[in-house]
Amino acid sequence: xxxxxxxxxxKGAGAGTLLAAAxxxxxxxxxxxxxxxxxxxxxxxxxSDALKSLKVVSPAxxxxxxxKAPDIAENGAVVPIxxxxxxxxxKSIAVLIEKNPFPYAGSFDVSQGAMPFVALRVKIGESxxxxxxxxxxxxxxxxxxxxxxxxxxxxxx
Amino acid sequence: xxxxxxxxxxxxxxxxxxxxxxxxxxxxxxAVATLKRDFKSQxxxxxxxxxxxxxxxxxxxxxxKPPKEIAQRLESDQxxxxxxxxxxxxxxxxxxxxxxxxxxxxxxxxxxAGAPGGGSCYNCHQIGLQETSFGTIGPSxxxxxxxxxxxxxxxxxxxxxxxxxxxxxLCSQMPRFGHVGALTEQQIRxxxxxxxxxxxxxxx
Amino acid sequence: MKRALxxxxxxxxxxxxxxxxxxxxxxxxxxxxxxxxxVERDAVTAEFEKFREVLEDANPAELFExxxxxxxxxxxxxxxxxxxxxxxxxxxGVVKGAYVHLPRYFADVDxxxxxxxxxxxxxxxxxxxxxxxxxxxxxxxANATPDPVALVTYVAGQSRGMKIAVPQxxxxxxxxxxxxxxxxxxxxxxxDFSCASCHGEDGKxxxxxxxxxxxxxxxxxxxxxxxxxxxLTGGVMHTLQWRLWDCFxxxxxxxxxxxxxxxxxxxxxxxxxxxxxxxxxxxxxR
Amino acid sequence: MADPMRIxxxxxxxVADVRVLMxxxxxxxxxxxxxxxxxxxxxxxxxxxxxxxxxxFQAEVSQAISRNPVFGFKVKxxxxxxxxxxxxxxxxxxxxxxxxxxxxx
Numbered sequence: 056x057x058x059x060x061x062x063x064x065x066k067g068a069g070a071g072t073l074l075a076a077a078x079x080x081x082x083x084x085x086x087x088x089x090x091x092x093x094x095x096x097x098x099x100x101x102x103s104d105a106l107k108s109l110k111v112v113s114p115a116x117x118x119x120x121x122x123k124a125p126d127i128a129e130n131g132a133v134v135p136i137x138x139x140x141x142x143x144x145x146k147s148i149a150v151l152i153e154k155n156p157f158p159y160a161g162s163f164d165v166s167q168g169a170m171p172f173v174a175l176r177v178k179i180g181e182s183x184x185x186x187x188x189x190x191x192x193x194x195x196x197x198x199x200x201x202x203x204x205x206x207x208x209x210x211x212x
Numbered sequence: 213x214x215x216x217x218x219x220x221x222x223x224x225x226x227x228x229x230x231x232x233x234x235x236x237x238x239x240x241x242x243a244v245a246t247l248k249r250d251f252k253s254q255x256x257x258x259x260x261x262x263x264x265x266x267x268x269x270x271x272x273x274x275x276x277k278p279p280k281e282i283a284q285r286l287e288s289d290q291x292x293x294x295x296x297x298x299x300x301x302x303x304x305x306x307x308x309x310x311x312x313x314x315x316x317x318x319x320x321x322x323x324x325a326g327a328p329g330g331g332s333c334y335n336c337h338q339i340g341l342q343e344t345s346f347g348t349i350g351p352s353x354x355x356x357x358x359x360x361x362x363x364x365x366x367x368x369x370x371x372x373x374x375x376x377x378x379x380x381x382l383c384s385q386m387p388r389f390g391h392v393g394a395l396t397e398q399q400i401r402x403x404x405x406x407x408x409x410x411x412x413x414x415x416x
Numbered sequence: 417m418k419r420a421l422x423x424x425x426x427x428x429x430x431x432x433x434x435x436x437x438x439x440x441x442x443x444x445x446x447x448x449x450x451x452x453x454x455v456e457r458d459a460v461t462a463e464f465e466k467f468r469e470v471l472e473d474a475n476p477a478e479l480f481e482x483x484x485x486x487x488x489x490x491x492x493x494x495x496x497x498x499x500x501x502x503x504x505x506x507x508x509g510v511v512k513g514a515y516v517h518l519p520r521y522f523a524d525v526d527x528x529x530x531x532x533x534x535x536x537x538x539x540x541x542x543x544x545x546x547x548x549x550x551x552x553x554x555x556x557x558a559n560a561t562p563d564p565v566a567l568v569t570y571v572a573g574q575s576r577g578m579k580i581a582v583p584q585x586x587x588x589x590x591x592x593x594x595x596x597x598x599x600x601x602x603x604x605x606x607x608d609f610s611c612a613s614c615h616g617e618d619g620k621x622x623x624x625x626x627x628x629x630x631x632x633x634x635x636x637x638x639x640x641x642x643x644x645x646x647x648l649t650g651g652v653m654h655t656l657q658w659r660l661w662d663c664f665x666x667x668x669x670x671x672x673x674x675x676x677x678x679x680x681x682x683x684x685x686x687x688x689x690x691x692x693x694x695x696x697x698x699x700x701x702r
Numbered sequence: 703m704a705d706p707m708r709i710x711x712x713x714x715x716x717v718a719d720v721r722v723l724m725x726x727x728x729x730x731x732x733x734x735x736x737x738x739x740x741x742x743x744x745x746x747x748x749x750x751x752x753x754x755x756x757x758x759f760q761a762e763v764s765q766a767i768s769r770n771p772v773f774g775f776k777v778k779x780x781x782x783x784x785x786x787x788x789x790x791x792x793x794x795x796x797x798x799x800x801x802x803x804x805x806x807x
Contacts (some may be wrong), residue, residue, distance in 0.1 A: 174774030
């Protein structure tokens, strides 16, 4: 998932300030500065390519990830999702909307003092599986899915 | 026919006005005057849409429960105005009909003049089972042909109902799609096919 | 209240007597699968309700309440004045609790005004803004939230948890209610629709959207609960002025004037019907 | 400058249940404006939360996050009086930081 050692190093060195200065000076584009924003994974058009960029290796299907999301979403523009991982040593939680043009929606690092939980709201273009991948501190991967149907809402006039 | 509507309207209005004569202000007249002051023509939706036609006037003045004999006369008046296809063919293409049933556009101030509109059918009706997003203002039309039969008499009825629902039930909530030019002859045929073609998913 | 109608954009194949039953109908009826039951339909509604609570728990409308509060207190407009002397009915500057008593009669203009109309009135009289300018772009877009929208959201938020108590003492308040009721039931336009076509009967839906019956208190409150509200479609804040404007569009009517008498009358009808219900604050809608 | 976030935190024991609302258009780069021009991609990319200056929660996200984003997370080892700071940075380099003090639940 996100490269934690690199991120920690950047923060430790107070590099954020330096990077902001470099950006302001036009030396770096924001996307360069955000070295730990996984461009490859976010630009991947398939789930398997995204997982490859995230360095996810053979994730195991599990029932220990609880995904709370609507069976039928009232509006695909705002679909609330809550994820609770019950897997010991959960380090990060990644969310992929399988049918979206760019499936990888983001990853949440909970290893530094947060509970293995995240709530977010996402855009889902058409009925799709929401895939969650949990990475653990000891380098294992677990996954679960929840299907969300997207419907037409109002008069359409 | 216009004269007929007008005379019925006149008589009913007089009766109702007489019964309300004790009131100082007539809220209905005040309401209509207020609407006409506040609303402006926009795009294809001109202010003359605020004027009631005969059917609307009778329904507005009777809480949608017109006296039976007036309802019957006006219904038959509306029925006579239905233009059925000259070739007697009522059945179009159900696949096109499904698209029209899904399409909720047409006749609003944001629609363009002459742009093809839809029937907005799913807004109020369940039709094909594959569409789970359907309204419940009107009854389910699922299995319409299977239940009612596929004969020419049913086809003609459905054509007429979509063309002008008020010809069959004066104060029906269903728009008069053909009567007001919201749907073309071919579009209505396609909708008839959606309900009455045996191969339409409606009848599976 | 006496009347009951139904619909949005299509039909009622209702009148039982109107349909000629061909003989084939009875014989084939047995073979037909029944359509999904009311219970199955309600399951969709229940699912929406469950997640609406999740959405309400953190409503982006709060962002607009904050913006509105900032605007209320700022010295703005040609007169460089704040709105802190604006009288919303409880005295100059009193915002807390004002919203649940609107629309109401204001002696200074000898008129009944709804919340947005009164706020716009204060913007023109106190701050010197021009109504014609405000009326040019009154509704939110993806790029801009007009000031009155944020202000109404702020004012509405200041009545969170209070009971709707819209007055009907002044003759003009009662007359406005009556006019509002007539407009609510007035069928006209290309599709013969009135407000009641969609909002005059219990338990109906357009597509998947539930249609509150505004003639009843426990349902009329839902219109008030909804708007001002954060609309998920487009992610913008909208007020009741917008809601009525877009309802009239879909009703196939011509365009209503912004903060006009017709809309005040309709809002009075709606609010009085909701009297006694608790207002939960700005809403979140599909 | 971006509008302030709205941060709410409820203390349950030593866990702070945090909800944050952010004002951001989260443009997908696919939407067209009224004039028919494509609105460029504009979205929050990273979010970090600190408790008394120590990082506790970090995220990288895409334009698939809904407009005016809402996130929820739970911070361990929190107590009343602690300072919670949240920062987001978007793809144009705009950033916003807001802080709140935890109150006793």
